[in-house]
Amino acid sequence: MTLAVPLLVDEAPRTSLPTPHPHALVEPEAFAQDLQALKQELESSLGEADLAHARKIERWGRACSLLGYATAWLMPNPVSALLIAQGNTARWTMMAHHVTHRGYDKVPGVPAHYTGKRFATGWRRFIDWPDWIHPQAWRHEHNVLHHGHTGETADPDLVEMNTEWLRQSRLPLLLKYAVVAFFACTWKVTYYAPNTFLEWRRFERKRAGGPDEAGTPSLVTAFNPFSSEGRAFWWTCLLPYAGLRFVLLPALFAPLGAWAVLSVFANSVLAEVLTNIQSFVLIAPNHAGDDLYRFEGRARSGAEFSVRQVVGSVNYATGNDVVDFLHGWLNYQIEHHLWPSLPMTRYREAQPRVKALCEKHGVPYAQESVFRRVKRLVDIMVGRTSMRAWSPAPRG
Secondary structure, eight states: OOOOTHHHHHHSBBBBOOHHHHHOOOOOHHHHHHHHHHHHHHHOOOOOHHHHHHHHHHHHHHHHOOOOOOOOTTTOOHHHHHHHHHHHHIIIIIHHHHTTTTTTTTTTTTTTSSSTTTTTTTGGGGHHHOSSSSHHHHIIIIIIHHHSTBTTTTOTOHHHTTHHHHHHSSSHHHHHHHHHHHHHHHHIIIIIIIHHHHHHHHHHHTTOOOOOOOOOOHHHHHHTTHHHHHHHHHIIIIIHHHIIIIIHHTTTGGGOOOHHHHHHHHHHHHHHHHHHHHHHHGGGGGGGGSSSSBBBBBBHHHHHHHHHHHHHHOOOOOOHHHHHHHTGGGGGHHHEEETTTTTTTHHHHHHEEEEEEEHTTTTTOOBBHHHHHHHHHHHHHSSSSOOEEEOOOOOO
């Protein structure tokens, strides 16, 4: 995790949800109309400044990776590992996340590799976003399924549902915390990579005319090399990234001797654990907590969908490029879920105005320190608390 975050996030304004249910909204359609007007205003001024900002953030992430590897050969050490981890996280949470959402597609003069269609495709995967997670699998599972079904039982990333086995387990609470810690240290390879891959494969089979499967195979299936799914997962996700990160990159330091190779390997492994922890802390709490809602079924109108994106998401501390970089730009989760296809800079511009619109229309708006949100997340995962249930609004 990034060391500077604790010095910044505690300054976040803390906004708790009011007691009234969001169905108490007087004019939900007016709320949606105000949001639409704000979106149009934000999109109308897209320009070179948005691209320049993206390039700057990309340079920051690349610089972290370069500094990390430039010192990693000296000895196993946490500083190099932290820098490599920050570089990895920056590639995922900032560049891959926003570019694959087509956040820069509408910016005049955008280069092809900054567009959602071209980013991390083909051989560019290993330049734009080398990761356990396959870019195409991410596009389908995250951009389509998660954003289209946020907080619903059909959301593949609904924490409360995915950890129901742990919540209902009779394990001692201490062991439950240990299970959460294990997944926090490994979740990119033990959860996100197989989950996105299996959802993608299921979609591709259906699109090819195959049967509409009742459910996604168990994540264990992905790691079974004796099954077709397992072999595909190993060849598509596990082996390419492991070969790059833990074999090829350390081998490049062979001219400096065996100690250099061993040190780079050790720092790469430590960096992998740290980037898992960091991304878990930043991503997993986005839609989990006893003050947020989960939903049964689809929204019945565009206005209800907009309300759901707000009351099912939470923001962290916001403010400037340093704060936002350390949070992976996931601290604007409410604004991002309202408008996934905006550039990073526009979320900071929109945030206070969205919050004001929520206050105007009586829509709960949650914002807390990322560490307070991690506490709420873990309480959900181990079964100490539960999400709020969204009951259908009365008709008529």
